[in-house]
Amino acid sequence: MGKVFNWGVFPRIDANQIAFSHYAKIAEFVKENLVIIPRGNGRCYGDSSLQKTIFSTLELNKFLSFDTENGMISCEAGVLLRDILEVIVPKGFFLPVTPGTKFITIGGAVASNIHGKNHHSEGSISRYIESFNLLNETGTIIHCSKNSNPALFTETIGGMGLTGVIISVNLKLKKIETSYIKQKAIKAKNIYEMLEYFDKFCDYTYSVAWIDCLSKGNSLGRSILMLGEHATNKELNEKQSHQPLAVHSNKQINVPFMFPNFVLNELSIKAFNFLYYHKQMQHEVDNVIHYNPYFYPLDAINNWNRIYGANGFTQYQFAIPFENGKEGLVKILTKIANSGCGSFLAVLKTFGENDAVASPLSFPIKGYTLALDFKISKKVFKLLDELDEIVLAYSGRLYLTKDARMNSDTFHKSYTTAFSHPAKFQSLQSMRLKI
Amino acid sequence: MSTLLILGSSSDVGIACAHRFAKEGFDLILATRNGDEYQRNLAADLSIRYNVHVVSVQFDALATSSHKSFYESLGVKPNVVLSVFGYLGNHEQALSDFTQANLIIASNFVGNVSILGIIANDMESKREGTIICVSSVAGERGRKSNYIYGSSKAGLTAFLSGLRARLAASNVHVATIIPGFIKTKMVELLPETPKPITASAAQVADAIWLANKAKKDVVYVLPIWRLIMFIIRNIPERIFKKTNL
Ligand SMILES: Cc1cc2nc3c(=O)[nH]c(=O)nc-3n(C[C@H](O)[C@H](O)[C@H](O)COP(=O)(O)OP(=O)(O)OC[C@H]3O[C@@H](n4cnc5c(N)ncnc54)[C@H](O)[C@@H]3O)c2cc1C
Ligand SMILES: NC(=O)c1ccc[n+]([C@@H]2O[C@H](COP(=O)([O-])OP(=O)(O)OC[C@H]3O[C@@H](n4cnc5c(N)ncnc54)[C@H](OP(=O)(O)O)[C@@H]3O)[C@@H](O)[C@H]2O)c1
Numbered sequence: 223m224g225k226v227f228n229w230g231v232f233p234r235i236d237a238n239q240i241a242f243s244h245y246a247k248i249a250e251f252v253k254e255n256l257v258i259i260p261r262g263n264g265r266c267y268g269d270s271s272l273q274k275t276i277f278s279t280l281e282l283n284k285f286l287s288f289d290t291e292n293g294m295i296s297c298e299a300g301v302l303l304r305d306i307l308e309v310i311v312p313k314g315f316f317l318p319v320t321p322g323t324k325f326i327t328i329g330g331a332v333a334s335n336i337h338g339k340n341h342h343s344e345g346s347i348s349r350y351i352e353s354f355n356l357l358n359e360t361g362t363i364i365h366c367s368k369n370s371n372p373a374l375f376t377e378t379i380g381g382m383g384l385t386g387v388i389i390s391v392n393l394k395l396k397k398i399e400t401s402y403i404k405q406k407a408i409k410a411k412n413i414y415e416m417l418e419y420f421d422k423f424c425d426y427t428y429s430v431a432w433i434d435c436l437s438k439g440n441s442l443g444r445s446i447l448m449l450g451e452h453a454t455n456k457e458l459n460e461k462q463s464h465q466p467l468a469v470h471s472n473k474q475i476n477v478p479f480m481f482p483n484f485v486l487n488e489l490s491i492k493a494f495n496f497l498y499y500h501k502q503m504q505h506e507v508d509n510v511i512h513y514n515p516y517f518y519p520l521d522a523i524n525n526w527n528r529i530y531g532a533n534g535f536t537q538y539q540f541a542i543p544f545e546n547g548k549e550g551l552v553k554i555l556t557k558i559a560n561s562g563c564g565s566f567l568a569v570l571k572t573f574g575e576n577d578a579v580a581s582p583l584s585f586p587i588k589g590y591t592l593a594l595d596f597k598i599s600k601k602v603f604k605l606l607d608e609l610d611e612i613v614l615a616y617s618g619r620l621y622l623t624k625d626a627r628m629n630s631d632t633f634h635k636s637y638t639t640a641f642s643h644p645a646k647f648q649s650l651q652s653m654r655l656k657i
Numbered sequence: 658m659s660t661l662l663i664l665g666s667s668s669d670v671g672i673a674c675a676h677r678f679a680k681e682g683f684d685l686i687l688a689t690r691n692g693d694e695y696q697r698n699l700a701a702d703l704s705i706r707y708n709v710h711v712v713s714v715q716f717d718a719l720a721t722s723s724h725k726s727f728y729e730s731l732g733v734k735p736n737v738v739l740s741v742f743g744y745l746g747n748h749e750q751a752l753s754d755f756t757q758a759n760l761i762i763a764s765n766f767v768g769n770v771s772i773l774g775i776i777a778n779d780m781e782s783k784r785e786g787t788i789i790c791v792s793s794v795a796g797e798r799g800r801k802s803n804y805i806y807g808s809s810k811a812g813l814t815a816f817l818s819g820l821r822a823r824l825a826a827s828n829v830h831v832a833t834i835i836p837g838f839i840k841t842k843m844v845e846l847l848p849e850t851p852k853p854i855t856a857s858a859a860q861v862a863d864a865i866w867l868a869n870k871a872k873k874d875v876v877y878v879l880p881i882w883r884l885i886m887f888i889i890r891n892i893p894e895r896i897f898k899k900t901n902l
């Protein structure tokens with residue numbers, strides 16, 4: 223028994239967490255426990271991978287094969303994206319889809335059907351999963367792909383660990399010429415201008431906007447749009463071209479303790495947002511940077527989640543369809559700006575066509591998606607309940623892997639409930655939401 | 658290209674060493690009596706992560722009559738040999754059951770004398786190579802609670818010391834690694850050992866890598882164990898026999 227919590231440090235529970243690397247032992251463990259949930263690297267924010275009994279996949283950490291001809295990699299479910307990058311980048315490959323941190327496991331990526339800054343152009347990770355092996359409630363390992371056990375294949379992608387333990391994954395990679403990204407950053411004076419830019423630049427592979435949530439009135443939703451393409455050899459500068467496929471083992475800075483709660487008051491958020499907005503004075507900046515600062519700017523600070531203090535924080539990420547989406551975003555941003563419960567990070571992206579192969583629990587729907595961090599407090603829970611109403615009114619939904627607090631009603635109104643799973647695999651979240 | 662042969666590669670220390678040496682560019686021969694799915698995956702993992710050549714071969718320390726053909730069958734002969742296999746056994750049982758006592762001695766001592774003897778002769782004739790073998794602080798003085806295992810390791814330490822002296826003239830290096838406590842599956846069922854004097858498998862692997870690189874003779878991991886064992890060795894017998902160590 224020990225305290226277990228995920229990235230938001232909320233909730234914190236007492237749990238029995240065990241890791242094995244031998245498949246037979248995992249099967250035994252699954253069979254002898256009534257209720258368990260698989261857990262990867264705990265980078266979901268809330269209780270998706272929490273339960274009294276947890277199977278940790280972190281000892282399932284082996285690469286199984288790497289086909290550099292066809293760009294296919296196969297590895298066990300607990301391998302971190304960081305490790306995959308270290309292996310594939312020097313050979314001219316990249317992850318087809320990546321979240322904003324490389325410290326997640328490939329199993330967690332499949333279970334949450336993760337998306338990146340390229341959903342509008344290239345879809346979620348579901349598109350690139352060739353097959354995986356799943357250990358089910360009877361301890362049997364089942365090979366799943368579009369052709370073998372297709373129903374289980376579909377339900378597990380985005381299935382939040384409720385169908386069984388993913389043991390290994392076979393993933394199609396993206397070919398790259400260099401490990402650098404040609405980046406374009408554009409300032410927008412408010413949300414309206416930003417949404418226009420999203421339309422105008424929709425041909426870019428990668429796009430994401432950082433939003434200052436405290437600005438109001440004419441500046442509501444002032445933001446920076448970051449666009450990106452994989453750079454070609456010709457686009458690198460002299461220094462970069464010495465090692466066009468560099469992995470850069472970047473040093474990490476530690477946040478060594480839980481910050482006192484008062485540090486992150488409204489003022490410090492204001493300062494942060496202001497600095498972020500003014501860091502680049504020109505309207506538009508073009509440059510070529512390594513993939514690390516482009517995709518994983520926050521990974522440079524280890525444990526940055528601790529700046530929110532011991533009470534923890536939660537991330538509120540919703541998606542709403544493009545229809546009336548602008549109106550919905552404005553309503554939500556106005557409500558947040560007026561609430562005084564500022565958000566440290568607010569990130570806006572767009573989702574393209576719905577993913578063809580994914581569980582009913584999978585998050586992306588065609589439209590906008592906004593993610594905001596909130597320090598935990600009573601006031602915040604009330605605000606988020608109110609935001610839920612707006613999201614539902616605009617036919618939207620919340621991302622389960624970020625959630626720690628929505629109620630079961632909200633869930634059932636926004637996700638189809640045509641999903642059944644073995645009673646053995648349940649998280650605190652699936653119990654709370656009655657999934 | 659250098660090649661490392663790990664005898665007992667399914668041991669936790671062996672796995673940590675495989676990573677440590679592969680990271681430095683060594684090709685690997687993983688020798689284990691347990692060539693299961695796990696070992697196959699481990700071999701694939703190491704070769705993908707570090708871009709080195711890795712093969713798995715069958716090896717049983719107890720099957721001494723097969724040791725010669727085992728070594729002869731290796732396509733590429735290793736530059737560095739690391740012997741990590743070991744058997745803690747059940748001391749209580751060994752006191753009344755000679756089969757158990759014999760198994761402990763055969764695994765830790767006889768097995769090494771057999772296989773390292775064969776390898777030593779080959780290296781001696783080639784006048785190059787390194788042999789690294791993991792013994793234990795348990796071999797520094799026979800203690801009431803585990804003197805069967807202890808004496809097998811004592812024999813091993815003495816064997817290695819003599820081997821080192823013999824091979825020094827032939828440019829072959831022999832390193833004796835003497836760990837205190839290591840957090841591995843060997844001791845997972847025993848009461849937890851004190852943290853400050855318990856090494857991780859990765860720490861032992863670092864020490865072994867250093868022993869190889871700097872051609873060290875006898876290495877204690879962690880270094881504090883050199884002092885601890887100095888004291889234990891020097892307790893007068895009339896007092897030592899009354900202790901419960
Ligand atoms: C800084 C940061 C940025 C992020 N950015 C994004 C983003 O841009 N896009 C995005 O989509 N997500 C993003 N995330 C969320 C993250 O990608 C997901 O929560 C991911 O699932 C975490 O994986 P994990 O290995 O840490 O698994 P955990 O957090 O431990 O578990 C997450 C879920 O996966 C299940 N699971 C884990 N491993 C297995 C397995 N082997 N078999 C079956 N089920 C399993 C768990 O049961 C749980 O439901 C971000 C998270 C952080 C901290
Ligand atoms: N752990 C400690 O506290 C500690 C302290 C001092 C010294 N040591 C020594 O450190 C070395 C490594 O041990 P460890 O801690 O890594 O423990 P471990 O994981 O239990 O490794 C011991 C390994 O030896 C193998 N082995 C036993 N008999 C064998 C045989 N007849 N043929 C081939 N392989 C055999 C076992 O193989 P299987 O996997 O097939 O069983 C096992 O993998 C051992 O020599 C041990 O004596 C350990």
